[in-house]
Amino acid sequence: MKTILIVEDDKKLNDGIRLALRKEFLCLQAFSLRSASDIYEEQPVDLIILDVNLPDGNGMDFLTGIRKTDNVPVILLTANKMEMDIVSGLELGANDYITKPFSLMVLRARVSVQLRDRNPSPDVYRIDDFCFDFSKMEFMRGKDILELSKTEQRLLRCLLENKGRNLSRSQLIDYVWQGDTEYVEEHALTVVVNRLRNKLGSQHECIKTVYGVGYKWVRN
Secondary structure (H helix, E strand, O other): OOEEEEEOOOHHHHHHHHHHHOOOOEEEEEOOHHHHHHHHHHOOOOEEEEEOEEOOEEHHHHHHHHHOOOOOOEEEEEOOOOHHHHHHHHHHOOOEEEEOOOOHHHHHHHHHHHHOOOOOOOOEEEEOOEEEEOOOOEEEEOOEEOOOOHHHHHHHHHHHHOOOOOEEHHHHHHHHOOOOOOOOOHHHHHHHHHHHHHHHOOOOOOEEEEOOOEEEEOOO
């Protein structure tokens, strides 16, 4: 599952973008350049949605810093009719732009275009003596068949697609329950994680608890 960093200081808009994308992507939220830089340095992201005007600086400066070392797709959010923002952003290496106000459906389409064919996620994972085939929904540990529920399968895939990344509990809940989280208790995630760990086998330390954050997959 691909990870998107949303850098937008308007909390309502930031939350709205996250709600529009969370069924398909893991969304990280930043409301300032400082928090965006912290998140970007801590873990890899697959796309950045970047507001130009932020409370502690200009998004163009963040874009300039990123382009020194990284080609991650960047979609700029600009104020309506600010043509210089658009021109400057594209010259600095932005991949696309969208002017405010905008349709979240259009934004979703723009995001999909930028992520199309960029390192598509595999359907089959072979790790140690495990074989996880999501296309056939066949899961093996050696010669033993692992019977995984739909919820466990979604959790497993999310962890595998983000190997080595710290995934927050809210991100995992969003993905595992496909955005239908209104009535999901946080304890439900703990239950699913423990069930999956038991099925994988206690001798295999695959899912590590990141205290105060969530979980991550640790085996290659």
